[in-house]
Amino acid sequence: MKPKRKRSTLILIIVAEVLLLIAGCVLIVYILKRHSDNYYAQSIEDEYIYPEQPYETEDGFADDGLTEAETEEPTEEQTTATTQTETTEATTEATTEATTEGTTTDVAAAHPEIGVNDGDWCLILVNKDNPVPEDYSIEFTDLSNGKQVDSRIYPALQAMFDDARSYGMDLFVREGYRTSDEQQRLMDERIEYYENEGYSYDEAVDFAHQYVAVPGTSEHELGISIDINANNEVSDDDTIYNWLDENAYKYGFIKRYPENKIDITGINNEPWHYRYVGQKAAKEMKDMDLCLEEYLTYLSDNAE
Numbered sequence: 001m002k003p004k005r006k007r008s009t010l011i012l013i014i015v016a017e018v019l020l021l022i023a024g025c026v027l028i029v030y031i032l033k034r035h036s037d038n039y040y041a042q043s044i045e046d047e048y049i050y051p052e053q054p055y056e057t058e059d060g061f062a063d064d065g066l067t068e069a070e071t072e073e074p075t076e077e078q079t080t081a082t083t084q085t086e087t088t089e090a091t092t093e094a095t096t097e098a099t100t101e102g103t104t105t106d107v108a109a110a111h112p113e114i115g116v117n118d119g120d121w122c123l124i125l126v127n128k129d130n131p132v133p134e135d136y137s138i139e140f141t142d143l144s145n146g147k148q149v150d151s152r153i154y155p156a157l158q159a160m161f162d163d164a165r166s167y168g169m170d171l172f173v174r175e176g177y178r179t180s181d182e183q184q185r186l187m188d189e190r191i192e193y194y195e196n197e198g199y200s201y202d203e204a205v206d207f208a209h210q211y212v213a214v215p216g217t218s219e220h221e222l223g224i225s226i227d228i229n230a231n232n233e234v235s236d237d238d239t240i241y242n243w244l245d246e247n248a249y250k251y252g253f254i255k256r257y258p259e260n261k262i263d264i265t266g267i268n269n270e271p272w273h274y275r276y277v278g279q280k281a282a283k284e285m286k287d288m289d290l291c292l293e294e295y296l297t298y299l300s301d302n303a304e
Contacts, residue, residue, distance in 0.1 A: 102247075102250065103250065104249070104250045104279055104282075104283050106250075107159070107163075107250040107251060107279075108279060110159075111155070111156075111159040111251075113155040113159070114155055114156045114159055114251060114252060114279060115156070115252060115278055115279050116155070117152045118152075118252075118278040118279075121152070121224075122224070122252075122276060122277050122278040122281065123277055123278075123281060123292070123295075123296065123299075124136075124222065125292060125293065125296055126217060126218070126219050126221070126222055127217060127219075127265070127266065127293070128213070128214065128217050128266060130217070131216040131217050132216055132217070132218075132221045132222060136222070138150050138177065138222075138223040139151045139152075140177065140223065141154040143173055143176065145172065145173065147173050147174075147175065147176035147177070147226075148176050148177040148223065149173070149176040149177060149223055149224070149226060150177070150222070150223035150224045150276075152224070152276075153223075153224050153252075153276040156251045156252045156253065156276060156279075157173075157226065157251075157253075157276075159251055160247070160248060160251040160253065163247075164240075164243060164244075164247075167243075168235075169230075169234075169235050169239065169240060169243060170230065170231035170233075170234035170235045171228055171229065171230055171231065171235065171240050172228070172229060172231060173226050173227070173228060174226075174227040174228065174229040174272065175220060175226065175227040176220070176223065176225075176226050176227075177220060177221070177222075177223040178218060178220035178221060179221070180215040180216055180221060181215075183212075183213060183214075183215040183216075183218050183220070183221065184215045186212050187208055187212045187214070187215065190204075190207075190208040190211060190212050191204045191205055191208045192204075194207045194208060219256065219273075219275060224275060224276045225256065225273065225274065225275045225276070226273075226274055227270075227272045227273055227274075228240065228244060228272050228274060229272055241271040241272065244271070244274060245271065248274055248282070249279075249282035249283055249285070249286040250279070250282075250283075251279070251282075252276050252277060252278045252279045252281075252282050253274040253275065253276055253277070253282060254274065254275055254277055254281075254282050254285050254286070254291075254292065255270075255271065255273070255274060256270065256273050256274065256275040256291070256292065257269060257270040257273055257291075258291065260289075261291040261294075264291055264293050264294060265291055265292075265293065275292070277292065277295075281295065
């Protein structure tokens with residue numbers, strides 16, 4: 001009887017080890033799948049994630065209606081500042097500090113063209129619960145890299161880029177206006193990606209909606225939101241994103257999807273996505289640490 005008992009015990013041990021091995025394999029597959037999804041989420045260009053393509057055009061925003069001075073070779077001081085920014089974190093911090101001394105009033109005085117046509121259109125809310133109005137119309141300004149923006153935000157955008165470049169930073173508009181058809185294409189591509197990963201169509205759709213705005217609910221369809229990236233041959237992403245975070249409000253732009261407002265906006269942190277709301281609103285939102293949804297509620301609660 002004892003040999004049989006030992007044999008039974010041995011079989012149980014082997015079965016348990018096999019089950020543990022299977023569970024370990026399943027866990028590894030799950031982790032790899034999650035890593036694949038996260039990598040994809042940080043590499044494809046859409047409303048919710050990091051753009052895939054690196055800097056592709058040397059002119060970018062620089063040649064679009066600017067003066068000769070803005071397309072000249074960088075000065076020795078600018079080149080030195082840029083080189084230092086690329087090499088050390090300490091210089092990145094120093095650069096950010098050096099370029100955040102001005103106030104909204106200073107910017108307004110230097111660029112009186114900003115905000116001339118501001119109105120209710122600046123504060124229109126578009127999200128999953130508030131689609132783009134059917135009668136919404138846009139007058140475009142074409143950028144030299146082929147992107148388009150609402151002409152009303154162009155002066156502020158131009159002024160912000162001019163000032164950033166005066167500190168040796170090289171940035172460009174990665175995405176501006178996007179049509180509903182283009183938004184649908186992004187959605188279709190994401191669904192196809194998940195289907196290719198082995199998910200059912202319904203599962204793929206559910207996953208896609210976590211990363212891509214449904215057509216008609218993307219701020220890019222307004223023409224007053226832009227994705228801004230660094231030319232990594234000259235500037236690093238952190239320097240550009242930090243500068244924008246500290247300075248964009250002075251020109252009327254807000255970081256639309258900050259990390260600490262994900263539960264309200266429903267969208268992951270996007271340090272490259274900026275939305276024009278006007279200088280007054282942008283300053284108040286910056287001072288009170290409010291996202292657009294919160295700010296509109298604040299205005300409603302304090303209306304006379």
